[in-house]
Amino acid sequence: MSAARLWCVVPAAGRGTRVGGDCPKQYLPLAGRPLIEHTLERLAAHPRIAGLLVTLAATDAHWSGVQTLHGKPVLAAVGGAERSDSVLAGLQALPASVAPDDFVLVHDAARPCVRTADIARLIELASTRDGGLLGAPLRDTLKRANAGGCSESTEARDLRWRAFTPQMFRRAQLSAALGDAARRGVNVSDEAMAMEQAGFAPLLVEGAEDNIKVTTAADFALAEFLLSRTA
Numbered sequence: 656m657s658a659a660r661l662w663c664v665v666p667a668a669g670r671g672t673r674v675g676g677d678c679p680k681q682y683l684p685l686a687g688r689p690l691i692e693h694t695l696e697r698l699a700a701h702p703r704i705a706g707l708l709v710t711l712a713a714t715d716a717h718w719s720g721v722q723t724l725h726g727k728p729v730l731a732a733v734g735g736a737e738r739s740d741s742v743l744a745g746l747q748a749l750p751a752s753v754a755p756d757d758f759v760l761v762h763d764a765a766r767p768c769v770r771t772a773d774i775a776r777l778i779e780l781a782s783t784r785d786g787g788l789l790g791a792p793l794r795d796t797l798k799r800a801n802a803g804g805c806s807e808s809t810e811a812r813d814l815r816w817r818a819f820t821p822q823m824f825r826r827a828q829l830s831a832a833l834g835d836a837a838r839r840g841v842n843v844s845d846e847a848m849a850m851e852q853a854g855f856a857p858l859l860v861e862g863a864e865d866n867i868k869v870t871t872a873a874d875f876a877l878a879e880f881l882l883s884r885t886a
């Protein structure tokens with residue numbers, strides 16, 4: 656029997672303010688196509704992905720979108736003010752065929768270079784736990800800056816990881832954790848933070864550090880180079 660396939664929520668309702676300009680970064684050209692289309696293509700091509708639920712800003716009507724990709728459904732829903740709101744909206748908009756206990760992946764539209772093998776490894780390992788996330792141990796010395804932009808102290812580096820996406824959790828548990836954080840007024844920066852606060856210990860799965868999040872204008876050139884190499 657073939658391995659179960661998972662739906663992926665793709666938060667894409669951001670404004671890309673750190674890139675600047677009028678067009679949200681997910682629609683800016685990257686290697687000749689809108690950034691978001693590289694991400695959706697990479698996800699939909701993965702044999703373990705069943706479908707994509709993309710959350711968009713209500714004003715992003717200009718995104719032509721795609722209805723199916725690699726024979727898989729690509730659905731859209733309206734996101735929210737914060738990334739966590741967009742993820743929660745996406746979870747709530749998933750088809751009824753996605754059961755409460757089914758694992759769901761959440762992957763930033765702004766991360767087009769995620770490696771196919773890393774997605775497979777996350778699914779394999781996190782399925783045996785209460786979920787997990789791709790990341791990488793911190794390898795640089797970590798500094799705490801003061802208001803004047805100078806190094807004030809050096810932070811402990813051991814046991815520190817950078818969190819990437821996808822992050823993978825059970826639909827109902829993640830929805831409950833995100834909803835609880837929102838009710839407490841906590842703006843969680845990723846799904847794992849919400850799950851940690853709900854008492855879970857998400858598995859950290861080491862992935863390639865070229866799974867970059869396109870955040871500033873300078874990231875586009877790096878992402879274009881990486882897209883030409885990774886898959």
Ligand SMILES: Nc1ccn([C@@H]2O[C@H](COP(=O)(O)OP(=O)(O)OP(=O)(O)O)[C@@H](O)[C@H]2O)c(=O)n1
Binds near residue numbers: 666667681765868
């Ligand atoms: N309210 C929001 C904010 C962000 N995102 C998505 O979450 C991902 C990671 O967020 P980030 O890189 O911060 O994107 P932006 O919020 O657009 O960037 P900025 O903070 O520079 O405005 C992106 O795919 C973004 O579109 C979202 O769906 N809804």
Ligand SMILES: C[C@](O)(CO)[C@H](O)COP(=O)(O)O
Binds near residue numbers: 738817820844845
């Ligand atoms: C979810 C994430 O990509 C993990 O590193 C990150 O927290 C998103 O942060 P952003 O400020 O919304 O880009």
